[in-house]
Amino acid sequence: xxIQPCSSALRIxxxxxxxxxxxxxxxxxxxxxxxxxxxxxxxxxxxxxxAAAETxxxxxxxxxxxxxxxxxxxQGVRAGRYRxxxxxxxxxxxxxxxxxxxxxxxxxxxxxxxTPRTAAPDAGLTAADSARDLENAQWRNFGFHxxxxxxxxxxxxxxxxxxxxxxxxxxxATAMSFLAQTDALIIDLRNTGGGFAAMEALVTSYxxxxxxxxSTLHRRGGDTAHLWTxxxxxxxxxxxxxxxxxxxxxxxxxxxxxxxxxxxxGRAVVVGEQTRxxxxxxxWVMLGSHFxxxxxxxxxxxxxxxxxxxxxxxxxxxxxxxxxxxxAAHRAALQRLVAENASAVRxxxxxxxxxxxxxxxxxxxxxxxxx
Numbered sequence: 367x368x369i370q371p372c373s374s375a376l377r378i379x380x381x382x383x384x385x386x387x388x389x390x391x392x393x394x395x396x397x398x399x400x401x402x403x404x405x406x407x408x409x410x411x412x413x414x415x416x417a418a419a420e421t422x423x424x425x426x427x428x429x430x431x432x433x434x435x436x437x438x439x440x441q442g443v444r445a446g447r448y449r450x451x452x453x454x455x456x457x458x459x460x461x462x463x464x465x466x467x468x469x470x471x472x473x474x475x476x477x478x479x480x481t482p483r484t485a486a487p488d489a490g491l492t493a494a495d496s497a498r499d500l501e502n503a504q505w506r507n508f509g510f511h512x513x514x515x516x517x518x519x520x521x522x523x524x525x526x527x528x529x530x531x532x533x534x535x536x537x538x539a540t541a542m543s544f545l546a547q548t549d550a551l552i553i554d555l556r557n558t559g560g561g562f563a564a565m566e567a568l569v570t571s572y573x574x575x576x577x578x579x580x581s582t583l584h585r586r587g588g589d590t591a592h593l594w595t596x597x598x599x600x601x602x603x604x605x606x607x608x609x610x611x612x613x614x615x616x617x618x619x620x621x622x623x624x625x626x627x628x629x630x631x632g633r634a635v636v637v638g639e640q641t642r643x644x645x646x647x648x649x650w651v652m653l654g655s656h657f658x659x660x661x662x663x664x665x666x667x668x669x670x671x672x673x674x675x676x677x678x679x680x681x682x683x684x685x686x687x688x689x690x691x692x693x694a695a696h697r698a699a700l701q702r703l704v705a706e707n708a709s710a711v712r713x714x715x716x717x718x719x720x721x722x723x724x725x726x727x728x729x730x731x732x733x734x735x736x737x
Contacts, residue, residue: 402480404454404656411448411457415439417653418461418476425661426469427586427646435468454478454656465659470677472644473619473662476653486650486658500533508534509561512554513541518700518719519712521548522692528561528620531568538565539600542572546601549712550608550699556638556688557614558621563593563647566620566627571595572603573633580627581674583647583664591664608702609634610695613680614688618642623666625680630670635698637684638691645676697723 406414419436426432442448442464451457461476485495503509512524523541531538545551567580574595583591611625611634622641628634646662653659666674686694700720707713 404478404480405452406454406457408449410654411451412443414457414476414653414657415443415448415461418465418657418659419443421651421653421659422465422474422661425586425648425651425663426471426474427584427648427662427665428469429586431469431471435465435474438464438468454480458657461659471646471662472642473646473648473660475660476657477650477660478657480656482655483652483658484655486652499530503529503533508537509558509565510534510537510541513544515545515548516552516696517722518696518703518716519547519549520696520699520719521545521551522554522696523551524554525558525621527558528565528569528624530562531565534565535568535600538568538572542599542604543601545604548607549703549716550610551604552610552612552692552695552699553624553634554612554692555617555621555625556612556691557616559616559618561620563620563623566623567593567595568599569624570627570631571599573605573609573628574631575603575605578631579669581623581669582667584667585664592669608699610699611636612688612691612695613638613641613682614691615639615642615679616688617680619644622675622680626668626675627670629680629683630668635684635695636680636682637695637698638682638686639688640681640685641675641679643675643677643679645674693723693727 416439419439422439423432423436426435439461442460448457448460451460455478458476458478462474465474465476466472483495484492506527506529509525509527509529510523511526512522514522516522523545528534570578570580577597578595579592580595581593583593585591609628611628613622613625613636617625617638618641622644625634625636625641629636645666647664647666648660648662650658650660666676668674684694684698697720700716700723703716704713704720
């Protein structure tokens, strides 16, 4: 079970605790690292496939779709489709494709670890698993890739993953303390592909003044859980200042939730490309010691919109190519600061930074123009 950062972060019935704890945790601890492949025997291929089918049929949030996906995999076993695959990566990719074909759910996936595991990624059920998960989180710097102050006193933070807040809360507090004196903030999620629901709730809490219900999770068996932002955060909150969230077609799962929630709360302008569209939360189930299947076990209902972004993604307020989203958000932040605070002491500095951005755009256009 994944640990939540504090008791006030979530208000949930006991039966639903594991559901919320695992929500959106579909990126394995090594999911963004280069994986060491390994050979698999024909017997292993079929046993992993049948175990995946059984797990999805029993746990997937929509029973009819789970049964259809399981049938597709079992048909593949009978046809000998997986026995021709010689590596773990080929088997994982083939099973993932078949499971998604039956459900349309991009969260459904099979992954592998060349190193044997006793528990699913980030579950930390043994000292060795916990130590491995901590090392992977430290290697990723707890998901924080960059924190900086851009021209015009605009803050910028880039996240690569939403790590377990029990581990990452300190890094988040440090980043937010560094950014506290900036006049606007850009959160870069263009290459952020997964993580913990509780981390999304913790990040959101820095941008609103009071605890807020973000979503209700409806489990297949009828249980529900409620995801709240924490009542307390370490360090200063970032209130009453412009916030921009950068997204792309690679943005997926918990990072999508952050963009969706801040957009729905009116606390951020979303900039970039439509996101990938994965809202159904769940967790990992081990299939032996080398393979695991990620299974969505609940349907998310936003407490703000009463919908979600499953299958459609988060639509940006400012649609631009992902490659140019950072500059577009920087420019928009400075324009807004100048427009809304024309008499402020810092207004000339914002204007100067904006002029420099425009000059840089002009130089870039001139350099790429046909001669």
